Amino acid sequence: MSTPALETTSFDVADVRRDFPILNQQIHGKPLVYFDNAATAQKPIAVLDTLQHYYREYNANVHRGVHTLSEHATAAYEGARDKVASFMNAPSRREIIFVRGTTEAINLVAQSYARPILKPGDEIIVSRMAHHSNIVPWILLRDELDIELRVIPINERGELELEVYEQLFSPRTRLVAVGHVSNALGTVNPVERIVATARKHDVPVLIDGAQRAPHAAIDVQALDCDFYAFSSHKAFGPTGVGALWARENLLETMPPYQGGGEMIKMVSFERVEYNDLPHRFEAGTPNIAGAVGLGAAIDYLNGLGYERIGAWESQLRDYATERLSEIPGLRIIGTAAEKVSVISFVMDGIHPHDLGTIVDHEGIAIRTGHHCAMPIMDYFGVPATARASLAFYNTLEEIDRLVDALTTAREVFA
Amino acid sequence: MDLKDLYQDIIVDHNRSPRNFRRLADASHQAEGFNPLCGDKLNLYLDIDDGGRIRDIGFEGSGCAISIASASLMTDAIKGATEKEAHRFFEAMHDMLTGDAAADVEMLGKLAAVAGVRAFPSRVKCASLCWHTLNAALDETPAAVSTE
Numbered sequence: 387m388s389t390p391a392l393e394t395t396s397f398d399v400a401d402v403r404r405d406f407p408i409l410n411q412q413i414h415g416k417p418l419v420y421f422d423n424a425a426t427a428q429k430p431i432a433v434l435d436t437l438q439h440y441y442r443e444y445n446a447n448v449h450r451g452v453h454t455l456s457e458h459a460t461a462a463y464e465g466a467r468d469k470v471a472s473f474m475n476a477p478s479r480r481e482i483i484f485v486r487g488t489t490e491a492i493n494l495v496a497q498s499y500a501r502p503i504l505k506p507g508d509e510i511i512v513s514r515m516a517h518h519s520n521i522v523p524w525i526l527l528r529d530e531l532d533i534e535l536r537v538i539p540i541n542e543r544g545e546l547e548l549e550v551y552e553q554l555f556s557p558r559t560r561l562v563a564v565g566h567v568s569n570a571l572g573t574v575n576p577v578e579r580i581v582a583t584a585r586k587h588d589v590p591v592l593i594d595g596a597q598r599a600p601h602a603a604i605d606v607q608a609l610d611c612d613f614y615a616f617s618s619h620k621a622f623g624p625t626g627v628g629a630l631w632a633r634e635n636l637l638e639t640m641p642p643y644q645g646g647g648e649m650i651k652m653v654s655f656e657r658v659e660y661n662d663l664p665h666r667f668e669a670g671t672p673n674i675a676g677a678v679g680l681g682a683a684i685d686y687l688n689g690l691g692y693e694r695i696g697a698w699e700s701q702l703r704d705y706a707t708e709r710l711s712e713i714p715g716l717r718i719i720g721t722a723a724e725k726v727s728v729i730s731f732v733m734d735g736i737h738p739h740d741l742g743t744i745v746d747h748e749g750i751a752i753r754t755g756h757h758c759a760m761p762i763m764d765y766f767g768v769p770a771t772a773r774a775s776l777a778f779y780n781t782l783e784e785i786d787r788l789v790d791a792l793t794t795a796r797e798v799f800a
Numbered sequence: 801m802d803l804k805d806l807y808q809d810i811i812v813d814h815n816r817s818p819r820n821f822r823r824l825a826d827a828s829h830q831a832e833g834f835n836p837l838c839g840d841k842l843n844l845y846l847d848i849d850d851g852g853r854i855r856d857i858g859f860e861g862s863g864c865a866i867s868i869a870s871a872s873l874m875t876d877a878i879k880g881a882t883e884k885e886a887h888r889f890f891e892a893m894h895d896m897l898t899g900d901a902a903a904d905v906e907m908l909g910k911l912a913a914v915a916g917v918r919a920f921p922s923r924v925k926c927a928s929l930c931w932h933t934l935n936a937a938l939d940e941t942p943a944a945v946s947t948e
Binding site: 735736737738739740743744747754755756760763769770798799 | 803806807812815816837838839840841862863864865866920922923926
């Protein structure tokens with residue numbers, strides 16, 4: 387099957403690809419096809435240049451010195467906070483905490499928000515669709531505090547069972563922690579409805595937005611949630627940084643997550659006075675370059691526009707779904723009505739790890755394994771899946787390349 | 801590096817039709833192997849007689865072609881061998897997979913087909929899982945030997 391004529395689109399993917407120099411290389415003698423974007427996304431030149439510029443021109447610690455470089459670095463770091471606040475449509479920059487990534491953000495909420503208020507027998511609602519990072523922090527609390535986890539089940543399409551979810555609330559429910567988009571299945575969860583239900587029970591909601599940020603805008607006010615986290619590196623920014631948004635009134639009640647420099651106003655051995663928000667939750671020298679680089683990634687995404695990104699990614703998703711479905715013995719895992727351009731699949735008689743090696747030989751990078759979501763694998767009765775996760779710089783021709791490589795895999799195991 | 805060096809016919813064959821793929825009801829030794837990185841699971845069963853000879857061996861599990869074929873080839877190779885010989889096979893495999901020392905290719909025989917994984921560093925553990933599981937099974941002191 388040949389590639390269909392492109393619909394008229396304002397999205398010039400060839401032009402966009404020039405912003406990502408890493409894509410222009412050969413793997414095993416074949417042009418790289420990078421389909422592992424849900425693991426980590428590639429970085430545009432704008433981000434790379436920003437990192438280089440920071441380290442070459444104004445590397446200094448923030449909020450410390452009176453010298454010029456420190457003031458420059460502080461302005462850039464705090465400027466990045468403003469960009470993140472705007473990116474998430476946060477009401478206040480004081481509500482943006484820079485963290486290492488989504489995992490740390492969830493652990494921060496678990497340790498600083500949930501842990502102090504939980505009593506034995508209290509309940510937290512989590513989901514079967516979650517990444518381990520939105521499961522294990524709650525299991526740690528459960529085992530320490532003797533609380534109960536109530537788990538939202540999924541259906542065979544890989545969607546949350548919302549009717550069951552609505553029955554999971556009790557007077558002991560203290561928090562709901564769900565993902566916005568599933569890393570393993572690509573499912574977009576109806577988080578507005580999930581939050582609305584929790585509101586009725588007066589229970590706060592934490593949303594893991596790690597897989598949302600690469601694909602669509604985040605609007606914490608429209609969602610009406612209480613905590614929202616995402617990682618820079620999945621959204622075309624540097625690794626090692628991310629953001630937690632939390633309602634100011636909640637942050638004000640929370641004890642610090644870590645102690646150290648930066649998060650205090652005054653320290654004596656008798657007494658510590660903690661810093662104001664958001665610095666109270668940012669102990670130690672932060673990832674300054676990372677935050678500034680994340681700011682550059684946000685500028686880049688704003689320049690492309692999520693509407694155009696979304697329109698192109700929908701074409702990629704639909705074409706990939708159609709072409710993969712043509713392969714005999716291939717089964718797509720996760721067929722939700724609402725999906726991003728992330729497609730998990732298995733093939734009869736070929737283990738995902740063998741698929742991963744074989745398509746890599748054709749220059750194609752996909753993820754194979756349990757995707758840090760073992761409860762999902764258990765549900766679908768598979769040890770692992772292969773996952774092609776596409777970003778806006780991917781092309782229809784690359785999807786054809788994957789289909790050809792999977793056909794090769796069938797021949798290897800014929 | 802050609803894919804065929806990894807997925808040699810013998811590997812594909814042992815993956816499709818694994819030998820000794822069964823649980824031994826009367827195993828004197830057994831061990832479970834697990835690769836948490838990729839989810840490969842392996843249960844290994846050995847029936848070792850009083851003289852230390854592996855009378856029978858079987859395995860069950862799930863995993864990629866490399867791990868299943870490697871386990872299948874291993875069971876074929878050491879069935880009928882003594883524990884001491886099995887340890888020597890382990891050493892020879894270890895040498896071959898890590899490349900730390902010249903491997904005893906003659907002794908390895910068909911097992912040498914697994915050598916292709918050396919060019920695929922992320923897959924070496926797939927091939928060695930069964931051998932580490934074997935080591936665990938052999939190291940366990942069988943109650944029958946120590947008490948009778």
